[in-house]
Amino acid sequence: MKKILITGGLGFIGSHTVVELQNAGFDVVIIDDLSNSSVEVLDNIGKITGEKPEYYQIDLRIKEEVKDFFNKVNVDGIIHFAAFKAVGESVQKPLEYYENNIGALVYILQEMRDRNIDHFIFSSSCTVYGQADELPITEKAPIKPAESPYGNTKQIGEEIIRDTCKANDLNAIALRYFNPIGAHGSLEIGELPLGVPLNLVPYITETAVGIRKELMVFGDDYDTPDGTPIRDYVHVVDLAKAHVAALKRLIHKENKQNFEYFNIGTGKGNSVIEIIKAFEKTNNLKLNYRVADRREGDVTAAYADTTFANKELKWNTEKSLEEALKSAYEWQKKQTINVE
Numbered sequence: 364m365k366k367i368l369i370t371g372g373l374g375f376i377g378s379h380t381v382v383e384l385q386n387a388g389f390d391v392v393i394i395d396d397l398s399n400s401s402v403e404v405l406d407n408i409g410k411i412t413g414e415k416p417e418y419y420q421i422d423l424r425i426k427e428e429v430k431d432f433f434n435k436v437n438v439d440g441i442i443h444f445a446a447f448k449a450v451g452e453s454v455q456k457p458l459e460y461y462e463n464n465i466g467a468l469v470y471i472l473q474e475m476r477d478r479n480i481d482h483f484i485f486s487s488s489c490t491v492y493g494q495a496d497e498l499p500i501t502e503k504a505p506i507k508p509a510e511s512p513y514g515n516t517k518q519i520g521e522e523i524i525r526d527t528c529k530a531n532d533l534n535a536i537a538l539r540y541f542n543p544i545g546a547h548g549s550l551e552i553g554e555l556p557l558g559v560p561l562n563l564v565p566y567i568t569e570t571a572v573g574i575r576k577e578l579m580v581f582g583d584d585y586d587t588p589d590g591t592p593i594r595d596y597v598h599v600v601d602l603a604k605a606h607v608a609a610l611k612r613l614i615h616k617e618n619k620q621n622f623e624y625f626n627i628g629t630g631k632g633n634s635v636i637e638i639i640k641a642f643e644k645t646n647n648l649k650l651n652y653r654v655a656d657r658r659e660g661d662v663t664a665a666y667a668d669t670t671f672a673n674k675e676l677k678w679n680t681e682k683s684l685e686e687a688l689k690s691a692y693e694w695q696k697k698q699t700i701n702v703e
Protein backbone atom coordinates (compact mmCIF):
# COMPACT_ATOMS: atom_id res chain seq x y z
CA MET A 364 0.00 0.00 0.00
CA LYS A 365 1.44 3.38 -1.02
CA LYS A 366 1.71 5.91 1.77
CA ILE A 367 0.89 9.47 0.77
CA LEU A 368 1.61 12.65 2.73
CA ILE A 369 -1.15 15.23 2.51
CA THR A 370 -0.03 18.65 3.74
CA GLY A 371 -2.98 20.83 4.69
CA GLY A 372 -5.00 17.64 4.91
CA LEU A 373 -7.45 19.09 7.43
CA GLY A 374 -8.45 21.97 5.16
CA PHE A 375 -11.37 22.19 2.76
CA ILE A 376 -9.90 20.53 -0.33
CA GLY A 377 -7.31 18.56 1.64
CA SER A 378 -9.85 16.76 3.85
CA HIS A 379 -12.01 15.76 0.88
CA THR A 380 -8.92 14.47 -0.89
CA VAL A 381 -7.87 12.43 2.15
CA VAL A 382 -11.27 10.70 2.06
CA GLU A 383 -10.99 9.91 -1.65
CA LEU A 384 -7.43 8.61 -1.23
CA GLN A 385 -8.48 6.32 1.62
CA ASN A 386 -11.45 5.14 -0.43
CA ALA A 387 -9.03 4.35 -3.27
CA GLY A 388 -6.89 2.21 -0.94
CA PHE A 389 -4.03 4.60 -0.13
CA ASP A 390 -2.46 4.89 3.28
CA VAL A 391 -2.53 8.55 4.29
CA VAL A 392 -0.54 10.74 6.66
CA ILE A 393 -1.58 14.33 7.26
CA ILE A 394 0.47 17.38 8.19
CA ASP A 395 -1.50 20.49 9.17
CA ASP A 396 -0.63 23.46 11.37
CA LEU A 397 -4.30 24.18 12.20
CA SER A 398 -3.86 27.79 11.06
CA ASN A 399 -7.08 27.56 9.04
CA SER A 400 -8.54 24.24 10.12
CA SER A 401 -9.69 22.25 13.10
CA VAL A 402 -8.32 19.01 14.53
CA GLU A 403 -11.90 17.66 14.77
CA VAL A 404 -11.77 17.18 11.01
CA LEU A 405 -9.60 14.12 11.72
CA ASP A 406 -12.42 12.38 13.59
CA ASN A 407 -14.91 13.42 10.92
CA ILE A 408 -12.75 11.89 8.20
CA GLY A 409 -12.64 8.74 10.34
CA LYS A 410 -16.43 8.69 10.54
CA ILE A 411 -16.64 8.66 6.75
CA THR A 412 -13.91 6.16 5.92
CA GLY A 413 -13.74 4.13 9.13
CA GLU A 414 -10.10 5.05 9.54
CA LYS A 415 -8.80 8.08 11.41
CA PRO A 416 -5.66 9.11 9.52
CA GLU A 417 -2.21 9.47 11.03
CA TYR A 418 -1.64 13.16 11.80
CA TYR A 419 1.23 15.51 12.69
CA GLN A 420 0.80 19.13 13.72
CA ILE A 421 3.81 20.68 12.01
CA ASP A 422 4.64 24.18 10.85
CA LEU A 423 6.20 23.64 7.44
CA ARG A 424 7.96 27.01 7.62
CA ILE A 425 10.33 25.50 10.17
CA LYS A 426 12.89 23.51 8.24
CA GLU A 427 13.93 21.36 11.22
CA GLU A 428 10.33 20.29 11.80
CA VAL A 429 10.04 19.26 8.16
CA LYS A 430 13.28 17.29 8.38
CA ASP A 431 12.25 15.61 11.66
CA PHE A 432 9.00 14.47 10.08
CA PHE A 433 10.74 12.87 7.11
CA ASN A 434 13.26 11.23 9.45
CA LYS A 435 10.35 9.56 11.23
CA VAL A 436 7.89 8.79 8.46
CA ASN A 437 8.49 7.18 5.08
CA VAL A 438 6.17 8.28 2.30
CA ASP A 439 5.86 7.34 -1.37
CA GLY A 440 4.34 10.60 -2.58
CA ILE A 441 3.13 14.01 -1.47
CA ILE A 442 0.07 16.12 -2.19
CA HIS A 443 0.85 19.64 -1.07
CA PHE A 444 -2.19 21.72 -0.11
CA ALA A 445 -0.82 23.62 2.87
CA ALA A 446 -0.83 27.30 1.97
CA PHE A 447 -2.42 30.64 2.78
CA LYS A 448 -5.18 31.43 0.30
CA ALA A 449 -6.82 34.79 0.95
CA VAL A 450 -6.18 37.01 -2.05
CA GLY A 451 -6.83 40.36 -0.28
CA GLU A 452 -4.81 39.42 2.81
CA SER A 453 -1.88 38.51 0.59
CA VAL A 454 -1.75 42.10 -0.65
CA GLN A 455 -1.44 43.30 2.96
CA LYS A 456 0.99 40.58 4.07
CA PRO A 457 3.07 39.56 1.06
CA LEU A 458 6.05 38.30 3.05
CA GLU A 459 3.91 35.98 5.18
CA TYR A 460 2.47 34.56 1.96
CA TYR A 461 5.87 34.09 0.33
CA GLU A 462 7.32 32.53 3.49
CA ASN A 463 4.47 30.06 3.93
CA ASN A 464 3.56 29.26 0.33
CA ILE A 465 7.08 29.29 -1.14
CA GLY A 466 9.32 28.50 1.86
CA ALA A 467 7.40 25.38 2.82
CA LEU A 468 7.29 24.20 -0.80
CA VAL A 469 11.08 24.49 -1.10
CA TYR A 470 11.69 22.58 2.15
CA ILE A 471 9.41 19.76 1.05
CA LEU A 472 11.00 19.51 -2.38
CA GLN A 473 14.47 19.43 -0.76
CA GLU A 474 13.41 16.49 1.39
CA MET A 475 11.95 14.75 -1.65
CA ARG A 476 15.21 15.21 -3.55
CA ASP A 477 17.39 14.06 -0.65
CA ARG A 478 15.25 10.98 0.02
CA ASN A 479 14.33 10.08 -3.56
CA ILE A 480 10.61 10.51 -2.99
CA ASP A 481 9.16 10.73 -6.45
CA HIS A 482 5.49 11.70 -6.81
CA PHE A 483 4.40 15.29 -6.12
CA ILE A 484 1.04 16.96 -6.65
CA PHE A 485 0.68 20.71 -6.22
CA SER A 486 -2.43 22.79 -5.55
CA SER A 487 -2.34 25.45 -8.20
CA SER A 488 -5.05 27.83 -9.32
CA CYS A 489 -6.77 29.19 -12.41
CA THR A 490 -5.64 32.54 -11.08
CA VAL A 491 -2.39 31.93 -13.00
CA TYR A 492 -4.30 32.74 -16.22
CA GLY A 493 -5.62 36.13 -15.03
CA GLN A 494 -8.25 37.35 -17.51
CA ALA A 495 -7.60 34.87 -20.29
CA ASP A 496 -7.98 36.12 -23.86
CA GLU A 497 -9.90 33.03 -24.92
CA LEU A 498 -12.64 31.06 -23.20
CA PRO A 499 -12.87 28.30 -22.20
CA ILE A 500 -9.31 28.38 -20.86
CA THR A 501 -6.97 25.64 -22.04
CA GLU A 502 -3.64 24.77 -20.45
CA LYS A 503 -1.96 26.43 -23.45
CA ALA A 504 -3.29 29.86 -22.39
CA PRO A 505 -0.44 32.16 -21.38
CA ILE A 506 0.31 32.82 -17.74
CA LYS A 507 -0.55 36.47 -17.01
CA PRO A 508 1.29 38.66 -14.48
CA ALA A 509 -0.16 37.83 -11.07
CA GLU A 510 -2.78 40.18 -9.63
CA SER A 511 -1.82 39.44 -6.03
CA PRO A 512 1.03 37.98 -3.96
CA TYR A 513 -1.20 34.92 -3.43
CA GLY A 514 -1.54 34.42 -7.19
CA ASN A 515 2.18 34.99 -7.55
CA THR A 516 2.94 32.22 -5.05
CA LYS A 517 1.03 29.79 -7.29
CA GLN A 518 2.94 30.93 -10.40
CA ILE A 519 6.32 30.87 -8.64
CA GLY A 520 5.40 27.54 -7.04
CA GLU A 521 4.83 25.99 -10.46
CA GLU A 522 8.16 27.41 -11.71
CA ILE A 523 10.03 26.04 -8.70
CA ILE A 524 8.54 22.60 -9.32
CA ARG A 525 9.33 22.77 -13.05
CA ASP A 526 12.98 23.64 -12.34
CA THR A 527 13.22 20.93 -9.69
CA CYS A 528 11.78 18.31 -12.04
CA LYS A 529 14.34 19.32 -14.65
CA ALA A 530 17.29 19.08 -12.28
CA ASN A 531 16.24 16.05 -10.24
CA ASP A 532 14.47 12.80 -10.81
CA LEU A 533 11.07 14.11 -9.73
CA ASN A 534 7.68 13.67 -11.37
CA ALA A 535 5.07 16.26 -10.52
CA ILE A 536 1.62 17.41 -11.50
CA ALA A 537 0.10 20.82 -10.77
CA LEU A 538 -3.68 20.95 -10.65
CA ARG A 539 -5.06 24.36 -11.53
CA TYR A 540 -8.31 24.54 -9.63
CA PHE A 541 -11.20 26.66 -10.75
CA ASN A 542 -13.77 27.42 -7.98
CA PRO A 543 -14.28 24.53 -5.55
CA ILE A 544 -17.61 24.52 -3.69
CA GLY A 545 -19.90 22.10 -1.84
CA ALA A 546 -19.39 19.59 0.93
CA HIS A 547 -19.06 15.84 1.35
CA GLY A 548 -22.37 13.97 0.97
CA SER A 549 -22.04 12.62 4.53
CA LEU A 550 -21.95 16.25 5.79
CA GLU A 551 -19.07 15.24 8.05
CA ILE A 552 -16.61 17.57 6.27
CA GLY A 553 -17.01 20.82 4.33
CA GLU A 554 -15.74 24.37 4.08
CA LEU A 555 -15.06 26.15 7.38
CA PRO A 556 -14.14 29.76 6.64
CA LEU A 557 -12.66 31.75 9.52
CA GLY A 558 -14.62 34.93 10.15
CA VAL A 559 -16.40 36.69 7.30
CA PRO A 560 -16.29 34.49 4.20
CA LEU A 561 -14.46 35.93 1.22
CA ASN A 562 -15.83 33.49 -1.34
CA LEU A 563 -19.24 33.53 -2.92
CA VAL A 564 -20.79 30.23 -1.87
CA PRO A 565 -19.84 30.33 1.83
CA TYR A 566 -21.16 33.91 1.94
CA ILE A 567 -24.39 32.73 0.33
CA THR A 568 -24.84 29.87 2.79
CA GLU A 569 -24.12 32.10 5.80
CA THR A 570 -26.66 34.60 4.48
CA ALA A 571 -29.19 31.83 3.97
CA VAL A 572 -28.95 30.75 7.63
CA GLY A 573 -28.97 34.33 8.90
CA ILE A 574 -25.34 34.69 10.05
CA ARG A 575 -24.94 37.44 7.44
CA LYS A 576 -27.71 39.94 6.81
CA GLU A 577 -27.18 40.46 3.13
CA LEU A 578 -25.08 39.17 0.28
CA MET A 579 -23.30 41.77 -1.86
CA VAL A 580 -23.02 41.06 -5.55
CA PHE A 581 -19.71 42.69 -6.45
CA GLY A 582 -20.63 44.51 -9.66
CA ASP A 583 -23.23 43.91 -12.37
CA ASP A 584 -21.61 45.99 -15.08
CA TYR A 585 -19.21 43.35 -16.41
CA ASP A 586 -19.22 42.35 -20.05
CA THR A 587 -21.29 39.18 -19.47
CA PRO A 588 -24.93 38.40 -20.36
CA ASP A 589 -26.30 39.48 -16.93
CA GLY A 590 -23.40 41.79 -16.05
CA THR A 591 -22.02 39.64 -13.20
CA PRO A 592 -18.70 37.74 -13.41
CA ILE A 593 -18.57 34.16 -14.62
CA ARG A 594 -16.69 31.34 -12.88
CA ASP A 595 -16.40 27.58 -13.12
CA TYR A 596 -17.81 26.12 -9.86
CA VAL A 597 -16.65 22.55 -9.30
CA HIS A 598 -17.88 20.18 -6.58
CA VAL A 599 -15.08 19.65 -4.07
CA VAL A 600 -15.60 15.85 -4.15
CA ASP A 601 -15.02 15.83 -7.92
CA LEU A 602 -11.99 18.04 -7.42
CA ALA A 603 -10.69 15.69 -4.72
CA LYS A 604 -10.99 12.73 -7.10
CA ALA A 605 -8.79 14.55 -9.63
CA HIS A 606 -5.94 14.21 -7.10
CA VAL A 607 -6.40 10.46 -6.95
CA ALA A 608 -6.35 10.33 -10.76
CA ALA A 609 -3.21 12.48 -10.90
CA LEU A 610 -1.47 10.37 -8.27
CA LYS A 611 -2.28 7.14 -10.12
CA ARG A 612 -0.92 8.67 -13.33
CA LEU A 613 2.40 9.31 -11.61
CA ILE A 614 2.53 5.96 -9.83
CA HIS A 615 1.77 4.07 -13.07
CA LYS A 616 4.30 6.25 -14.91
CA GLU A 617 1.67 7.36 -17.41
CA ASN A 618 2.82 10.96 -17.34
CA LYS A 619 4.22 12.26 -20.64
CA GLN A 620 6.53 14.84 -19.06
CA ASN A 621 8.04 14.98 -15.63
CA PHE A 622 6.14 18.18 -14.90
CA GLU A 623 2.54 18.42 -16.10
CA TYR A 624 -0.35 20.72 -15.27
CA PHE A 625 -4.09 20.33 -15.69
CA ASN A 626 -7.18 22.49 -15.42
CA ILE A 627 -9.65 21.12 -12.90
CA GLY A 628 -13.14 22.50 -13.37
CA THR A 629 -16.45 21.50 -14.89
CA GLY A 630 -16.01 23.27 -18.21
CA LYS A 631 -19.16 25.30 -17.56
CA GLY A 632 -19.31 28.93 -16.54
CA ASN A 633 -21.98 30.44 -14.29
CA SER A 634 -22.50 34.07 -13.35
CA VAL A 635 -22.91 35.24 -9.77
CA ILE A 636 -26.61 35.87 -10.40
CA GLU A 637 -26.99 32.37 -11.89
CA ILE A 638 -25.41 30.89 -8.77
CA ILE A 639 -27.77 32.88 -6.54
CA LYS A 640 -30.80 31.77 -8.58
CA ALA A 641 -29.67 28.14 -8.65
CA PHE A 642 -29.07 28.21 -4.88
CA GLU A 643 -32.53 29.66 -4.25
CA LYS A 644 -34.23 27.14 -6.50
CA THR A 645 -32.34 24.08 -5.26
CA ASN A 646 -32.82 24.92 -1.60
CA ASN A 647 -36.27 26.43 -1.98
CA LEU A 648 -35.56 29.77 -0.33
CA LYS A 649 -35.00 33.45 -1.09
CA LEU A 650 -31.63 35.10 -0.52
CA ASN A 651 -31.30 38.66 0.64
CA TYR A 652 -28.86 40.27 -1.79
CA ARG A 653 -28.05 43.54 -3.47
CA VAL A 654 -25.65 44.78 -6.08
CA ALA A 655 -22.62 46.63 -4.75
CA ASP A 656 -19.43 48.01 -6.29
CA ARG A 657 -16.98 45.79 -8.09
CA ARG A 658 -14.38 44.03 -5.97
CA GLU A 659 -10.80 44.89 -6.87
CA GLY A 660 -8.90 42.24 -8.80
CA ASP A 661 -11.93 40.24 -10.05
CA VAL A 662 -11.71 39.04 -13.64
CA THR A 663 -14.79 39.10 -15.90
CA ALA A 664 -14.91 35.43 -16.78
CA ALA A 665 -12.92 32.25 -16.15
CA TYR A 666 -14.00 28.72 -16.97
CA ALA A 667 -11.99 25.68 -17.90
CA ASP A 668 -11.50 23.68 -21.01
CA THR A 669 -11.17 20.31 -19.29
CA THR A 670 -10.46 18.21 -22.39
CA PHE A 671 -6.85 17.58 -21.39
CA ALA A 672 -7.71 16.47 -17.85
CA ASN A 673 -10.63 14.33 -19.09
CA LYS A 674 -8.43 12.51 -21.57
CA GLU A 675 -5.10 12.26 -19.80
CA LEU A 676 -6.22 11.84 -16.19
CA LYS A 677 -9.26 9.81 -17.22
CA TRP A 678 -11.18 12.08 -14.88
CA ASN A 679 -14.58 13.67 -15.31
CA THR A 680 -16.85 15.58 -12.99
CA GLU A 681 -19.81 13.53 -11.80
CA LYS A 682 -21.70 15.96 -9.61
CA SER A 683 -24.02 18.77 -10.66
CA LEU A 684 -24.00 22.40 -9.62
CA GLU A 685 -27.29 21.74 -7.81
CA GLU A 686 -25.74 18.91 -5.77
CA ALA A 687 -22.88 21.20 -4.83
CA LEU A 688 -25.18 24.03 -3.76
CA LYS A 689 -27.45 21.67 -1.85
CA SER A 690 -24.60 20.06 0.06
CA ALA A 691 -23.09 23.49 0.81
CA TYR A 692 -26.38 24.60 2.37
CA GLU A 693 -26.95 21.35 4.31
CA TRP A 694 -23.40 21.56 5.65
CA GLN A 695 -23.93 25.17 6.69
CA LYS A 696 -27.14 24.30 8.51
CA LYS A 697 -25.36 21.54 10.37
CA GLN A 698 -22.58 23.91 11.51
CA THR A 699 -25.14 26.46 12.65
CA ILE A 700 -26.97 23.87 14.75
CA ASN A 701 -23.66 22.90 16.33
CA VAL A 702 -22.93 26.52 17.21
CA GLU A 703 -26.31 27.06 18.91
Ligand code: UFG
Binds near residue numbers: 449582658
Ligand atom coordinates in the same frame (compact mmCIF):
# COMPACT_ATOMS: atom_id res chain seq x y z
N1 UFG B 1 -18.62 37.50 -5.09
C1 UFG B 1 -19.68 38.32 -4.77
N2 UFG B 1 -19.98 38.50 -3.45
C2 UFG B 1 -19.27 37.89 -2.45
C3 UFG B 1 -18.19 37.04 -2.79
C4 UFG B 1 -17.90 36.87 -4.13
O1 UFG B 1 -20.34 38.89 -5.65
O2 UFG B 1 -19.58 38.11 -1.28
C5 UFG B 1 -18.31 37.27 -6.51
C6 UFG B 1 -16.92 37.70 -6.89
O3 UFG B 1 -16.92 39.09 -7.20
C7 UFG B 1 -16.64 36.82 -8.09
C8 UFG B 1 -17.40 35.53 -7.77
O4 UFG B 1 -18.36 35.90 -6.77
O5 UFG B 1 -17.19 37.40 -9.24
C9 UFG B 1 -16.54 34.43 -7.23
O6 UFG B 1 -15.77 34.94 -6.16
P1 UFG B 1 -14.98 33.98 -5.15
O7 UFG B 1 -14.29 34.87 -4.16
O8 UFG B 1 -15.87 32.93 -4.64
O9 UFG B 1 -13.94 33.27 -6.10
P2 UFG B 1 -12.79 33.91 -6.99
O10 UFG B 1 -13.05 33.44 -8.37
O11 UFG B 1 -12.60 35.34 -6.79
O12 UFG B 1 -11.53 33.28 -6.28
C10 UFG B 1 -11.25 31.93 -6.30
C11 UFG B 1 -10.44 31.55 -5.05
C12 UFG B 1 -9.11 32.21 -5.05
C13 UFG B 1 -8.43 32.01 -6.35
C14 UFG B 1 -9.31 32.41 -7.49
C15 UFG B 1 -8.70 32.11 -8.81
O13 UFG B 1 -11.13 31.93 -3.88
O14 UFG B 1 -8.34 31.66 -4.02
O15 UFG B 1 -10.52 31.68 -7.42
O16 UFG B 1 -8.10 30.88 -8.75
F1 UFG B 1 -7.30 32.78 -6.44
